[in-house]
Amino acid sequence: MSSTQSPDARAVPVVPPTRSSQVSEGEELRTVTLPGxxxxxxxxxxxxxxxxPALYVHGLGGSSQNWSALMERLADTVDGEALDLPGFGDSPPPDDGDYSITGYARVVIRHLDAAGRGPVHLIGNSMGGAIATRVAAVRPDLVRTLTLVSPALPELRPQRTAVPTGLLAVPGIVSLFARMTKDWTPERRTREVLALCYGDPARVTPEGFALAVAEYERRLELxxxxxxxARSARGIVDAYTLGGQHSLWRQAEKVLAPTLLVYGTRDQLVSYRMAHRAGxxxxxxxLLTLLDAGHVAMMEDPDAVARAFRELLAAPANTSERSAPPRG
Structure with missing residues (x-):
């Protein structure tokens, strides 16, 4: 099965990546086997x-590498680890083929229960923010604090720049896109992703760009x-349509843990206007507002995010300020 075959094919081989992702100096990458x-x-x-303990959860198309910079800066504050969600990074797809937000939340809960590390400081970005919100709502015993970087919470009117990403959920679109871009180089693909996710792609160093290209090449071999x-994008869209007690906004209201919300005003995927509703x-x-950041503030300005996280931990229990003035 080639990487350009239809995303609706049911038989997905569970095989390890042909090459492992990069491990930065001082990091360790291990494999955890859980049921399914x-x-x-x-x-x-x-x-x-x-x-x-702290646990970092990445977003759609991301991996645990997205947290390397922040994890390094917080190594003197928390004992952190970052997951590759099933099907991303170096984790193979799940046995049950469940790529819903609830399915991913169950995986996070299963991991925390098995490791016995909870309660943790739970940190999520984008799709990972939605997953972390659901975990904090249904298992408050596992979460000390919650930090959400541009969380993918439902927007009734998403900004136009986010529409193409949402279209990944439409059956057949991903396979069409794969065919249309089959001649794109990994360098071009990487530039497109960085332009979408970063408020200022020029912040990416030549070394960082080379590493991102190598990672994209590796992923295309999977x-x-x-x-x-496709299925994970569909899982996000499905979560947006849920109502009642399963609504992500309803679950956000149930979260008891002190919460840090991080938004970039240049985010093209999650509108900054959602920061007020989240607050x-x-x-x-x-609330931490970063004026020059886009969708991945923990990579764009890890120092600012680390400072805000330490302030969250230093605040007296249950008295953290609501929607603090923006900082840039």
Missing amino acids: VTLAVRSRPAARPGLP PYFWDVM KAFRDSR
Whole structure:
């Protein structure tokens, strides 16, 4: 099965990546086997024993590598590890083929229960923010604090720049896109992704760009790459349509953990206007606004995100300020 086959094909081979993703100096990458799923887990040794645990959850098309910069900066504050969600990074697809937000949330919960690391400081970006919200709502015992970077929470009127990403959920679109872009080089694909995710792609160093290109090349070799992207995008859209107690906004209102919300004003995928609604939904929240950041603030300005996270931890329990003034 080639990487350009239809994402609707039911037979998806569960095979390991032909090449592993990069591991930065000081990081470790291990494999965790749980019932029905195998996870790659990236970690960095804590600066000293006894630090509280943290878990990082990436977004659509991302991987645990998205957290390397922030994880390094917070190594003196938390004992952090980052998951490759099933089908992403170095984790093969799940046995049950469940790419819904609920399915991913179950995987996170299963991992935390098996590892016995909870409660953790739970940190999520984009789709990972939606997953983390659901985990915090249904298993408050597993979450000390919640940090959401551009969380993918339902928008009734998404901005136009986000529409093409949403179209990935339409059956057949991903296979069409794969055919249309089959001659694109990994360099071009990487530039397109960076232009969409970064407020200022010029922030990416030549070294960082080369690493991103190598990772994109690796992913394109995976026989399930396009399938996972399509089904996960469909999972996000499905979550947006759920109402009642399963609504992500309703679940946000149930979150008890002190919450840090991080939004970039240049985000092309999650509108900054959602920051106000999120600040009202999460009962104990503070807001960090980054004027020059886009969708992946933890990669664009990890120092600012790390400072805000430390302030969250230093705040007296349940008295963190709601929607603090923007900082840039």
